[in-house]
Amino acid sequence: EPEVTQTPSHQVTQMGQEVILRCVPISNHLYFYWYRQILGQKVEFLVSFYNNEISEKSEIFDDQFSVERPDGSNFTLKIRSTKLEDSAMYFCASRRASSNSPLHFGNGTRLTVT
């Protein structure tokens, strides 16, 4: 069964550094998402992306965050200047175009900011 793949599985970075988290969504999916889960907390929506533009973003998704679909397969989340509080598990997800279709999540990237 097709899967959403994310790399790297674990990223350690210093505060103030830029990080790029990478995702390859399922190939026939058209909607892409980033969610995050801070340790011990709920999974939170960050951003949704469709037709090469952001559809919706949460309050968390400030100017330090950006997303890009640089080619036909990859979907990236960039954090320009990481903060300690950005430490979390970041999940990429995708879904088909039809309404009421479930999200398929990747295994996540654990980001540790020191």
Place this chain on the structure above:
Amino acid sequence: SQQGEEDPQALSIQEGENATMNCSYKTSINNLQWYRQNSGRGLVHLILIRSNEREKHSGRLRVTLDTSKKSSSLLITASRAADTASYFCATDSTTDSWGKLQFGAGTQVVVTP
């Protein structure tokens, strides 16, 4: 407001027993989805129930939805040690864009052999 709150927070059962967990939510929904997460891993989609459905089955899973009470339940029958995981409900609200899910805090299920 909190959306998608599960109870109990933790559940410990023996293999072969049934596990039931509940989810309450506050807004009008298009659908409600249940996910499983093994420790430190990704979210695995289990089942999606639409707002006009009342019950859905998938293998050993049974999900109910009561939109009048804004609640859902997930039943795992004949549990196995491999069912040990955290289970989350997530709502797809009519006031949000499709796929913008609101997750609950989850129910941690431990199944002992």
